[in-house]
Amino acid sequence: MNWLSFSHGAALCASLIVTIGxxxxxxxxxxxxxxxVGKIVALCALSDCILIGAGVGGASVLVxxxxxxxxxxxxxxxAYLAWFGINALRRAVRPGHAVLDxxxxxxxxxxxxxxxxxxxxxxxxxxLAFTWLNPHVYLDTxxxxxxxxxxxxxxxxxxFALGAMAVSGVWFIGLGxxxxxxxxxxxxxxxxxxxxxAIGSMVLLLAxxxxx
Numbered sequence: 001m002n003w004l005s006f007s008h009g010a011a012l013c014a015s016l017i018v019t020i021g022x023x024x025x026x027x028x029x030x031x032x033x034x035x036x037v038g039k040i041v042a043l044c045a046l047s048d049c050i051l052i053g054a055g056v057g058g059a060s061v062l063v064x065x066x067x068x069x070x071x072x073x074x075x076x077x078x079a080y081l082a083w084f085g086i087n088a089l090r091r092a093v094r095p096g097h098a099v100l101d102x103x104x105x106x107x108x109x110x111x112x113x114x115x116x117x118x119x120x121x122x123x124x125x126x127x128l129a130f131t132w133l134n135p136h137v138y139l140d141t142x143x144x145x146x147x148x149x150x151x152x153x154x155x156x157x158x159x160f161a162l163g164a165m166a167v168s169g170v171w172f173i174g175l176g177x178x179x180x181x182x183x184x185x186x187x188x189x190x191x192x193x194x195x196x197x198a199i200g201s202m203v204l205l206l207a208x209x210x211x212x
Contacts, residue, residue, distance in 0.1 A: 008160055
């Protein structure tokens with residue numbers, strides 16, 4: 001194991017992944033709700049491993065050869081981000097927003113209605129969409145990490161990729177399960193409105209800035 005290259009991959013991934021983008025915001029929100037966290041963390045980490053491995057393995061060269069396909073996927077991803085951002089803003093302004101009971105994981109006492117339990121299938125599909133339709137995921141894990149990994153010596157590229165994958169796994173586990181510590185703050189509807197408003201604004205801003 002080339003530990004120097006491993007550290008290079010880990011450091012680069014750490015510098016990119018900590019940015020609170022659409023995917024991280026989604027993981028954070030589900031972590032606070034304690035809803036299907038294990039599935040979400042596993043899917044995000046596995047997807048990152050696939051993209052990092054493909055990028056370091058040289059798949060980024062294909063992007064240069066098929067720019068039309070890349071632009072098509074970019075606009076599909078931007079459309080999805082815009083849809084999610086608008087829905088988040090609608091949740092932020094909707095009266096009677098359900099709030100989280102930090103002790104039981106449901107709604108807080110005194111709310112008029114309990115929040116419906118989220119089904120696994122829609123959450124899994126949404127997680128996959130946030131990963132595979134998110135332009136920033138491709139930019140960070142596929143292109144930037146892949147290009148940097150290509151600069152490593154031939155025998156050290158695997159160590160570089162493993163370093164980046166390790167950081168990705170640790171990050172999503174910490175984000176998904178660590179978000180539970182924020183649960184007491186979300187006993188009030190105001191906190192949820194602020195979170196959804198911030199997420200919606202950030203996602204829409206991302207979509208607009210990427211639209212060229």
